[in-house]
Amino acid sequence: MAAIRRPRRPITLAAAVATAVTLGATALTLPALAADGAAAAPPKVELKNGTLDWGLKESFRKYVAGMAKGKIEAADGAKQAADNGVFTFTDGTGTYDTGTHATDTAFKGSVRFVSELHRFDIKLADVKVRTEGTGGAIQADVSLNGTTQNDIDLAELDLTGIRPGQGEGGAMTFKDIPATLTADGAKAFNGMYEAGEKLDPATLTVTAGAPVTEKPTETPKPTGTPKPTETPKPTAKPTETPKPTDKPSQTPKPTSGTGTEKPGGEVHDGSLAWGVKESFRRYIESGGGATLSGGAEKNDNGYDFPYAEGDVDSDAKKLTASFGGAVRFEYKAHGIDMKFGDIKVAADGAKGTLTVDVTTPKGTNNDVKFATLDLSKASYAAKDDVVVLDKVPAAFTAAGAKQFESEDAPSGYKEGDAIDPVTVALSVAEGAELPDGSGNGGASGGSTSGTGTTGGGSSDLGSGSVGGGTGGSMASTGASVPTGALLGTAGAIIAAGAGAVFVARRRTS
Known part of the structure; x- marks a missing residue:
C-alpha cells in the first residue's frame, strides 16, 4: 500500500x-x-x-x-x-x-x-x-x-x-x-x-x-585464559605501631619580617598599581598620550599611585586606603581630556569598591564609585609586614561607565565590563619593603609630576568641550559604541568609517 x-x-x-x-x-x-x-x-x-x-x-x-x-x-x-x-x-x-x-x-x-x-x-x-x-x-x-x-x-x-x-x-x-x-x-x-x-x-x-558511514567499534578479542590471581602471602612481620614522641611539638612563635604571615595593623606606607583600562590606554596612545602628576609613575602594566593614608584589619578582613597622584588622558584630535585622581580603595571580605575623582573641562565628579572589586581570592594577612591584595579583578559600576558618556551618545562601556585589575600594597611595620610595581610587574620608570607618555598638557584641564565638534559618539569603523582599539590598532581604526569620536562632551554630572 x-x-x-x-x-x-x-x-x-x-x-x-x-x-x-x-x-x-x-x-x-x-x-x-x-x-x-x-x-x-x-x-x-x-x-x-x-x-x-x-x-x-x-x-x-x-x-x-x-x-x-x-x-x-x-x-x-x-x-x-x-x-x-x-x-x-x-x-x-x-x-x-x-x-x-x-x-x-x-x-x-x-x-x-x-x-x-x-x-x-x-x-x-x-x-x-x-x-x-x-x-x-x-x-x-x-x-x-x-x-x-x-x-x-x-x-x-x-x-x-x-x-x-x-x-x-x-x-x-x-x-x-x-x-x-x-x-x-x-x-x-x-x-x-x-x-x-x-x-x-x-x-x-x-x-x-x-x-557518512561510521565504522562499528570492534569487540576486543579475549587474550587467552586468565590465570587466577594468586593469594598474597602475609608479610613476615606486622607493622609496628609508632611510639608517641616524648615531648609534644611546640607551636612556633611568629617572627617579624621572615615571611611568616601576621595580622595587619597600623599602615606606614603603601602603593596602588592600576592601569584604568588597557584598550582605552592603547586607543589614547595611538593619537594622544597620558600625563602623570602628583607622584604617579608608569609601570609595565599601567601606573603606580603613591600612598596617602589607610587602615587595615587582617582579622576582620577589612581595608581602606587612599592614594595620591593622577593620570590625565588627552587625544586632541578626538576631543578627549579626562583626568583620574584621588583614588580610594575600600575592601570588606570578598567585596570592595574603587572610588575615583574624574575631571574633564566640564568640571570634576568627586568620589565616583568607579568599579567593584572581587576579593574572593584575596588574602588580608601580612607577609613580611606587607598586606598585598594582588591583581584584584575589577569591573565598571554604572556610575563608572557613565563617566564615558557623551551628550550625543551613550557610553561605550556598561556596568559589569571588566577593567584593569587593581593591586594594593600596604606595609604594617616601619621600614617594611613594598613589592616593586605593587606586585604588578615592577615599575618601568616613567615620568612624574606633570610629565607622562606624551609630554602634552599640564595637570590642570583647559577649557573647551571634551568631545569636540565631531558628533559625540565614539569613533569606529561604523560601530555605534566600540570601546577601544580594534586588534591593537587603537584610535587609528576608531578614526575610520562613519563614526565620530571616542568620548565626547560627557554630560554634566
Missing part, C-alpha cells in the same frame, strides 16, 4: 537525502524526519562544495583601503569581490547530524588586513561555520601582529526566518544570515566593538552528499 503523505510537512535535509532529491526548505533549521514510508535517516550526512560569502564589516574594509592606506589580501583559497567587496571562503566540507540537527563546515582561505601607517597586521584563517536549530556561529583563528588566538567564535548567526534557495548542482543557499559579534569576538578585537555589534550578513551554500 502506498504511503499516505501528511499535509504541510516540510522536507528536511535528512529526508531529502533519504529520498535522493535536492535539499528542501528549512533543512538546517528544522528537525530531521525520515521521508514517509522510507527507511530511517542516517546519523550523519556529508556536506561538500560549500562556500561562505562574508565581508566581516564593510566600514572596516573601507577604512583599511582608505584612511589607513593599507592593503587587504585574500589567499589560500579565499577570494574578494571587486571594488573592495565581500570575501568568499571556498571548498567547504563537513557534516549534518540528523540526530542533533547540527552542521559543522570548514572552509579554505584566509584574509589579511595590513597597514604600515597605522601599524597593524590582522589575519583571519581556518574559518568554520556551525549551526544548530536556528542559531550558529562563524569561527576563525584571529592573528594580531603575529600573535594568534585559535578557534574564536567570532560571530553569532541567527537563522530565524532564513529559508534556503536552490543553487547549482542541487546546492542549498542560505542568503544574508544576520551576524553579530560575540563576547569572545569582542575580546579578540581588543574591545573595539561591543558584543552584539552588527557585522556583515553571511551567505552559506552547502550541497548534501552521501550518508
